[in-house]
Amino acid sequence: MTAPDGAPPAYIGRFAPSPTGALHFGSLVAAVGSYLRARSLRGRWLVRIEDLDPPREVPGAAEEQVETLAAFGLVPDAPVAYQSRSAALHQKALQQLLDSGAAYWCGCSRRDLPDDGIYPGTCRHGLPPGREPRSVRMRTDNAEIECFVDAVQGEYCDHPGRMGGDFIILRGDGLIAYQLAVVVDDAASAITEVVRGADLIDSTPRQLLVYRRLGLKPPDWMHLPIVTDDNGRKLSKSDDDDPVIARPRAEALRLALRALGHEPPAGARWLDTQMNWALANFDIARIPRGPVAVGVHPL
Known part of the structure; x- marks a missing residue:
């Protein structure tokens, strides 16, 4: 069309x-x-x-x-597009975030997290002794509150790290995480507005942070x-x-x-x-x- x-x-x-x-x-x-x-x-x-x-x-x-x-x-x-076929784009974006210092290697596993599940930034300044790199996390300690106006839900503001601290963009099993992949693929397809369920609205501040750290223009948003x-x-x-x-x-x-x-x-x-x-x-x-x-x- x-x-x-x-x-x-x-x-x-x-x-x-x-x-x-x-x-x-x-x-x-x-x-x-x-x-x-x-x-x-x-x-x-x-x-x-x-x-x-x-x-x-x-x-x-x-x-x-x-x-x-x-x-x-x-x-x-x-x-129909398949996200798995964009591996080269995902890896390029991952490396860009690592090179810029916006992301870092982490040696922590889920069992290392405190009871509240919020990552305390253990590996922000380097891997502790005896820890091997296993995942990549996005820095949120230097992030600002992200606000956007949703076409249905209205204004929404939240800090990208509120729900879990520095969030994972490369999993410990080597798989690219959703928060990075969705940004890269939406940008590659020139998506101008993301329309999805309101159960995903709290992911938007994290994705906005990824857009900004990659130097990409974010889309508009509409959460049903x-x-x-x-x-x-x-x-x-x-x-x-x-x-x-x-x-x-x-x-x-x-x-x-x-x-x-x-x-x-x-x-x-x-x-x-x-x-x-x-x-x-x-x-x-x-x-x-x-x-x-x-x-x-x-x-």
Whole structure:
């Protein structure tokens, strides 16, 4: 998809699931929300499989997720990307952060952390005697509070190190960590806005720090409401009553649109009719901040 003058569209969004199982309802809400946002701005919508954690991956899950997206009419504007194929970019960014002093090698394991789980900076100024390098951490002791204005959640401010101190960007098993990989891959794809679930909003300050330390322009942000059951419990991919597997697709899509504040009129019973209505009526002002329980009312 290109703009009328032949130039690339200004907006590029994406959906980036992990291949740890079948596409679940929370992911469907994120996929639909990111797709509608991109289409409403006449932009491009991409899909990237975040396959950087082989021990947690389920064989065939990536292909199944892509097929499920297509069954709901969610087809990306470019071939599906795989995060594992960006290893050279990840390593280059990692080395840049090490060379600049923004990151450092750490010899601590999880059992070395205090009870509160916040890393105390043991290796910030070099490995203690007898410790071997095993992971790489991002420095947060010299970071400032990061603030951004989310398109749905409003202004959000937090310190990148608040949740766990200096955070890991290269794991002890040699795998690139999410906080670094997602920044590098979004920048490489020229993503202009990250649309995802609000359960990931507290990762944003850490990712903003990575963007700044790499000299990259960060995207805009839009965090969609967390979906819960009627008791306020976040829906899990392990729930047997997940609408993606428990209901016909048109009903599952209606529930996803309901979670986004865009439930189609009662007469829109078919999947393509519902999606066409949502495309014609999409307005981010209708999206609730959440959490949202979508099973309160019968379909």
